[in-house]
Amino acid sequence: DEWNMENVNNASSPLHRLATKLRNDWIDDLKYLEVIERTRVPLVKFITKEGISMDISFNQENGPKAAQLMKTFLLAMPPLRPLTFVLKYYLKARGMNEPYSGGIGSYMLQLMIVSFLQHREREIHNNNNNHRDKSSGGIPPYNLGCLLLEFMELYGMDLNYFTTGISVRHDGFYFPKGSSKPRREVFLPSLTAGGSNRLFTLGVENPLDPTMDVGKASFKISTIQRSFSIAFKSLLAHVTEPLILVRSILAVILPPSPEMQQRAAQLNNTPQIIDLTTTDNDKYNGNTTIRSPDRKRRRRC
Numbered sequence: 001d002e003w004n005m006e007n008v009n010n011a012s013s014p015l016h017r018l019a020t021k022l023r024n025d026w027i028d029d030l031k032y033l034e035v036i037e038r039t040r041v042p043l044v045k046f047i048t049k050e051g052i053s054m055d056i057s058f059n060q061e062n063g064p065k066a067a068q069l070m071k072t073f074l075l076a077m078p079p080l081r082p083l084t085f086v087l088k089y090y091l092k093a094r095g096m097n098e099p100y101s102g103g104i105g106s107y108m109l110q111l112m113i114v115s116f117l118q119h120r121e122r123e124i125h126n127n128n129n130n131h132r133d134k135s136s137g138g139i140p141p142y143n144l145g146c147l148l149l150e151f152m153e154l155y156g157m158d159l160n161y162f163t164t165g166i167s168v169r170h171d172g173f174y175f176p177k178g179s180s181k182p183r184r185e186v187f188l189p190s191l192t193a194g195g196s197n198r199l200f201t202l203g204v205e206n207p208l209d210p211t212m213d214v215g216k217a218s219f220k221i222s223t224i225q226r227s228f229s230i231a232f233k234s235l236l237a238h239v240t241e242p243l244i245l246v247r248s249i250l251a252v253i254l255p256p257s258p259e260m261q262q263r264a265a266q267l268n269n270t271p272q273i274i275d276l277t278t279t280d281n282d283k284y285n286g287n288t289t290i291r292s293p294d295r296k297r298r299r300r301c
Helices: 014-025 062-076 080-093 106-126 144-158 181-187 221-239 258-267
Strands: 030-036 043-048 053-056 164-167 173-176 203-206 209-213
Touching: 014 030, 014 043, 062 080, 062 106, 080 106, 080 144, 106 144, 106 164, 106 203, 144 221, 181 209
Parallel strands: 164 203
Antiparallel strands: 030 043, 043 053, 164 173, 203 209
8 A cells, every 4th residue: 555654653554563463473583673763764673583684664666676786786796795795794793784873774885885896897997907817708806805905995094985975877986075066965965055964974876866865874984984994904914914813814803603603613623613702892893903013014915
C-alpha cells in the first residue's frame, strides 16, 4: 500500500506494524529491535541472536537501483568487494558504521572506495601503464594491502573535506563544493539562507541523483577522518623500513573476533587459539599515538 512518510510516527504505519510483528513472532530470535524514525530514511533495525544485522525501509525507489549500480561496480572493480568487507568491519569495530548516529553507511563507503579506485586507475593509466602486467592482458595487478593503505592515506590525510566533493559519475572526478549555485545549495548549505553548518562534512554526490549529498548525515566524519589517519600511520609502521614486526599486520587496526581466532587455529592445524590482540584496548578506538622513527620511512609496496 502507498504510505505517507509524514505518518511514520503513527502506530499503524508499516514500520511500526512490522516491528510489532517481529516482536510478537521473532522475540526468541532477536537480541535488538528498534524503529528509527528521526532519519532521512526511516527504518526498522534489528539484530538476530546470531549477530546478523538488518535494516528494512519502505517506499525507497533508489534502493534497488543503488544495489544494481553497486553490482556493476563490483564486476568492474575486483578490489571493491574485499576492501568493502575490511573497511565495514573497521568502522563497525569503532561504532562508526551507522549513518543515523553520524557514521558512514554501506552505500557511502562503497562510493568512497569506487572513487578511490577510479582515480588510482587513472593515475596508473596516465603514468604510461608502467605498473601494468603485460602477461595479464593489460589488467593492473592489485595489492590489497597497498590499496587499503592508500585509501586510509587519501581519506585520512590528503583529501580536503572543506573544499572538495567526490563523484563516481563519468569515471570519477572531484569538484569544488562551492563551484556553482546548485552545488553550493547541496554541499554547502551553511552558505545559503536557513542552511545548517556542514562545511567540514565529506561531500559525496549520489550518482543516481546528483542533487543529493550522500555524506549529509555523517556528522562524525571529522572523527572518522582522524581515525583513518591514525590507522594509516599504524599500518605504515609495519610495511615500511625499518620494520616493526608483528604477528598480524591487519590485526593492528582490526580487533580479531573469536571466529577469526578459531579460523586461524584451524588453518594452522593447532587447537590453540592464536591471540592476535594486544593488551591496549585503545589500539582499536582511534586513540593510539604512533611514534615515527627518526629516519624517513621507505614503503615496501
